[in-house]
Every structure is written in structure tokens, then in C-alpha cells.
Amino acid sequence: xxxxxxxxxxxxxxINPANALLAMPGWKPGPFFQDDMxxxxxxxxxxxxxxxxxxxxxDLDKRWQExxxxxxxxxxxxxxxxxxxxxxxxxxxxxxxxxxxEGEPLPQGGRPGWAAPPNPRIGPWLRLLxxxxxxxxxxxxFEITLEGTHHGPVTSKPTMFLEIGSTEEYWKRQDxxxxxxxxxxxxxxxxxxxxxxxxxxxSDKNKVLLGIGGGHYAPRHMDIVLKDDVWVAHLLSxxxxxxxxxxxxxxxxxxxxxxxTWKEAIKAAYEATGSAFxxxxxxxxxxHKSFKGWxxxxxxxxxxxxxxKVGKPNDFI
Numbered sequence: 001x002x003x004x005x006x007x008x009x010x011x012x013x014x015i016n017p018a019n020a021l022l023a024m025p026g027w028k029p030g031p032f033f034q035d036d037m038x039x040x041x042x043x044x045x046x047x048x049x050x051x052x053x054x055x056x057x058x059d060l061d062k063r064w065q066e067x068x069x070x071x072x073x074x075x076x077x078x079x080x081x082x083x084x085x086x087x088x089x090x091x092x093x094x095x096x097x098x099x100x101x102e103g104e105p106l107p108q109g110g111r112p113g114w115a116a117p118p119n120p121r122i123g124p125w126l127r128l129l130x131x132x133x134x135x136x137x138x139x140x141x142f143e144i145t146l147e148g149t150h151h152g153p154v155t156s157k158p159t160m161f162l163e164i165g166s167t168e169e170y171w172k173r174q175d176x177x178x179x180x181x182x183x184x185x186x187x188x189x190x191x192x193x194x195x196x197x198x199x200x201x202x203s204d205k206n207k208v209l210l211g212i213g214g215g216h217y218a219p220r221h222m223d224i225v226l227k228d229d230v231w232v233a234h235l236l237s238x239x240x241x242x243x244x245x246x247x248x249x250x251x252x253x254x255x256x257x258x259x260x261t262w263k264e265a266i267k268a269a270y271e272a273t274g275s276a277f278x279x280x281x282x283x284x285x286x287x288h289k290s291f292k293g294w295x296x297x298x299x300x301x302x303x304x305x306x307x308x309k310v311g312k313p314n315d316f317i
Contacts (some may be wrong), residue, residue, distance in 0.1 A: 001073035003188060004064055005047045008054045013080035013164035013171035018047055020174075026190065031068045045188055046070070054079045055109035058154040074119050074158045078180065080146075081165025089165040090133060090176065092126045093147035094118035094233065095155070098268035099240045099261045109152025113261075114269045115234055117276035119160035120185060121197030122146070123209075123225050123232035128196050129162075129183050130226070136179050142170075146225060148216045148237035149269065158276045199231070201279030207316055208280040210273055212266065212299065213236035214287030221285055223313070230285035230316050231277065234269035241265055243295055258298045266299075270308055283286075283311030 007018035022040055030039030030046055040047040046064070050057055054077055060125045061072040081091050096108065096115030104112060130144045147163075162183065164176045187197035207230040213223035225232045244259035266284075273282050284303055288296060303310055 001044065002070045003045045004061060004072050004075045005045065005078065005184065006054070006057070006060060006075065007047065007078045007227035008051050009049060009051045011054060011080050011171070012168075013177075014054055015049070015080040015179035016104070016172070016174065016177035016182075017078050017162070017164070018049060020177045021184055022047060024181070024185055024190070031070075033064065033067050036273050042134060042190060045190060050067065053109075055152045058109070058111075058152065059075075059156070060153070061155050061157040062256045064100075072157050074121075075155050076119065076160045077159070079161055081163035083166040086167050087143060087165070088141055088170045089143040089145055089163075089178075090129060090138070090179065091147045091161075091163040091165060092122055092129065093161050094122060094149045094235065095151055095153075095159055095161060096234065097148045097151065098149070098234075099242055099265040106152070108150065109154070111152070111154050112269055113264060114154060115149060116159040117156045117157065117272045118149075118233040119158040119197075119229065120199035120231060120276055123189050123230050124158050125160075125162075125183060125227060126232070127228070129179070131177050132182050132186070136175060137176060138179055142176065146218045146222055146235060148211075148214075148218055148235045149240060150216075160231045173181060176191070185278075197278055198232040199280070201277075205231075206277075206280045207228040207231065207311070208233050208273060208277045208282045209311070209316060210270060210282050210284045212284050212286050213238055213241065213290040214288070218287075220287040220289075224285065224316050227317065231280065233273035233277065233282065234268075236265055236269055238290055241299075243298065246294065250294055258294070262299070263302055266302065266308075267306065270306070281309070283309050285311050285313075285316070
């Protein structure tokens with residue numbers, strides 16, 4: 001079982017951390033994959049470099065296995081982050097577009113209704129990233145944060161993105177690239193230490209946070225995830241939960257059915273989480289303040305119908 005780390009040469013926030021990682025000991029040229037890609041090997045880790053958009057190459061996990069015979073256990077993508085605020089940031093997030101319907105445009109890749117299994121390292125690595133960034137004096141200049149589930153490319157194995165944001169000045173920062181490289185080096189135990197964030201279904205610390213609601217940077221969920229021993233899965237921000245206000249609907253007002261793809265998004269995220277955390281106790285954590293009353297009632301009712309437990313902050317301690 002190998003770990004695939006994917007970088008693109010057209011993005012400095014992607015290739016610079018990859019190059020910083022490859023400058024560390026133990027790397028050798030990897031197996032041939034395809035003409036326009038290079039690969040490198042160190043223990044069970046494979047770095048793959050291509051020259052397209054980071055969201056353009058679907059099914060790299062399956063294609064790697066078909067080309068090399070090596071089974072991929074997880075995928076980690078390196079990328080730039082953009083934000084309206086332009087604030088410098090180092091971010092970690094799961095991927096998917098579970099709220100989109102077939103036929104809807106896919107401006108950032110993926111597949112309608114799809115959510116990749118979230119990499120179990122997301123929570124532990126967010127906490128490790130904060131420690132490494134602090135030790136390299138990137139905090140408070142850089143914000144260390146989760147992001148909500150969004151964009152592609154399509155994968156079927158546990159996946160996460162590590163990003164540097166939010167403008168070209170920061171995408172090119174070598175100190176930020178070095179921090180991301182160290183996160184991977186230490187987080188995967190390449191230097192001889194213990195890897196961070198390996199899921200163990202036998203552990204008594206098996207509660208997994210499925211975030212529902214809130215803004216893109218998931219502040220209410222972040223408050224919990226920054227505590228030790230909390231596992232984090234998909235984070236469905238408000239925009240990933242399209243809900244049609246029944247008071248604005250032309251449908252019979254007596255019908256309590258609330259339109260939109262919010263149910264499909266929750267189901268896809270929950271099922272993907274289950275595949276990434278076998279044996280885990282998945283608890284939905286709601287950002288209550290982000291919902292109107294009718295939205296909260298609909299969501300909690302649906303979670304109950306689906307036998308998805310709801311967790312309060314203290315349930316994750």
C-alpha cells in the first residue's frame with residue numbers, strides 16, 4: 001500500500017513544497033507512469049508531478065495501480081489557495097462536490113454528487129501543521145485553518161488537499177513550502193518517527209466529526225478539531241447544503257418536503273466518511289447559528305431518519 005503525493009509544476013504553491021520534500025534524504029526516481037509525469041519513491045511514499053491543473057487529473061489512484069501494480073492507500077494533493085480576503089493561509093481540507101446535480105457545471109472539477117473518502121490525517125495534520133508553522137514563525141502572519149469540502153479531482157481513496165494561500169506573493173514563499181514539506185515528512189514518519197494520523201479502528205478515540213453548516217473556513221468545527229484526539233471528516237459548508245425555502249416554494253405549502261440537494265450532500269459525505277473511518281463513531285456537528293429555524297429542523301430530522309448521531313462539542317472530548 002503506497003501513499004500518493006501529487007504536485008503540479010504550473011503552481012508554485014504545489015511544486016515548491018514538493019521540491020522541498022524531494023530535497024530531503026532517501027528519494028529515488030520512481031516507476032514510469034506516463035510520458036508527461038515524473039515520479040519519485042521514498043519508502044512507501046510516491047511523489048507524482050504533472051504539468052496540468054491540480055484538479056484536472058481524475059482517478060490518479062486507480063491509474064497508478066493499473067500502471068505500476070501498487071495499491072494506493074491515500075492521496076495528498078499540494079495546491080495554491082485563493083481567497084477574497086487575500087489573507088496568507090495554510091489550509092487542509094477534504095474534497096468533493098456532493099451537492100451538485102448531474103448536468104450542472106463543474107467549475108473546479110470532480111463529479112456530480114461525489115465526495116472522496118476524507119483522509120483520516122486531516123485533523124491530526126491540522127494540529128501538527130499549526131505546531132510546525134509556529135516553530136517556523138509563520139504564525140500569526142499565516143492563518144492555519146480547515147476549509148469546507150470542495151472541488152476535485154475525482155479519487156476513490158482517502159484524500160486531502162494541503163494548500164498555501166492566498167496570493168502569488170505567498171504561493172511563492174519558500175518558508176511556507178518548507179513547512180508543508182516538513183508536515184509531510186514528519187506526518188508520514190519518513191524521518192524515522194511515528195507517522196501521525198493513522199486511523200486505528202481499535203482505538204478508544206474513535207469519534208469522527210462530520211461538519212454540517214457554517215462558512216467555508218468552518219470556525220465552529222475548527223474550535224473542536226484543534227483539540228487533541230479529534231478526527232475530522234467532511235465539512236459541508238452552507239453552500240454545499242442547497243435548501244429551498246418552503247415559504248418561497250410554489251409547491252403545496254402543506255408539503256413539508258424541502259427541495260434542494262442538501263439530503264444528497266449529507267448522505268454522500270456520510271457514506272464517504274464511513275469508508276474512510278471503518279469502525280468509527282461518526283457524529284454530525286452542526287453550526288447551529290448558521291441555520292434558520294426551518295433549516296435546522298429539516299436537517300436534524302433528516303439526520304434522525306438516517307440514524308446519523310448528532311454530537312455536541314463535549315461529545316468529542
